[in-house]
Amino acid sequence: MSLLDTPSSSFQASQTLRGTRILSLALNLPGPAALLRCQRLGADCVKLEPPSPPGHASGDPMARYSPAAYAALHAGVRIVQADLKTAQGQAALQAELAAADVLLTSFRPSALRKLGLEWSALQQRWPRLGMVRIVGAAGERADEPGHDLTYQAEAGLLAGTGCALPASLQADMAGALAASEAVLQALLARAASGHGVCIDVALEDAAHWLALPRGWGLTTASGDVGGAHAGYRVYPCADGRVAVAALEPHFAARLFTAAGLEPAADPRTPQTHEAVAAFLRGQTRAGLDALAALQDIPLHTLAPE
Known part of the structure; x- marks a missing residue:
């Protein structure tokens, strides 16, 4: 039985984030997995998704390629569909931002700029709002395309596997852990200063973190x-x-x-x-x-x- 299936787990019973609201714009796996952790810690979680394509119930691609995973990740999360490229969608976003404590995103920086979601603009309008940005790589490489598989490959986590795919999406799930940790960091920083902070979480860094034991020689053939x-x-x-x-x-x-x-x-x-x-x-x-x-x-x- 997995953590997702265990209602009595100590993780689910914890209410560390009770009284806080997390707004997510993140699709696919890392963002929703991070949001699920926040929800399990007692946060009120809201997710804005693109409008559903014809014949589909969700605008999140995961709902199409893995309906079971999508359902598990969004249990207890309030879903709002909004096209952020329209005035109506922007109005829905602004209303949710006004009530949020932390905004979670997984857009590339260039996409955030097009949507008017640069950190400077958000901070000016909502100085107490925190922001956690999940990106592929840190710094100047944040706009480069990538996915779990490429980050695992770069970190050396595919060593010895030949052409077989890895058993799990390690970079995505480690990134989700880091993102939920960053939510806690943002809330602690606001409690100390009264102001929101912006924290970037790079999936590339998460993969390299998981690869550290191999770099130390622990999991090589001589370890x-x-x-x-x-x-x-x-x-x-x-x-x-x-x-x-x-x-x-x-x-x-x-x-x-x-x-x-x-x-x-x-x-x-x-x-x-x-x-x-x-x-x-x-x-x-x-x-x-x-x-x-x-x-x-x-x-x-x-x-x-």
């Missing part, structure tokens, strides 16, 4: 969490796979003992790797689940790929 440690790997078992995370010495000792090794065996030698692999190949998922519970070993069994 303990990159495959060098026999207690931290994914192995085949008799009826599937098993992700083993027996990294700390006391966990590794229990795994090695179960595999017929000395508890203090060197986890980096080929002999240790071979012995652990041979032991796990002969075990079923049910047997390994039972072993993990009995011996307090961190592992998770998986179906065959």
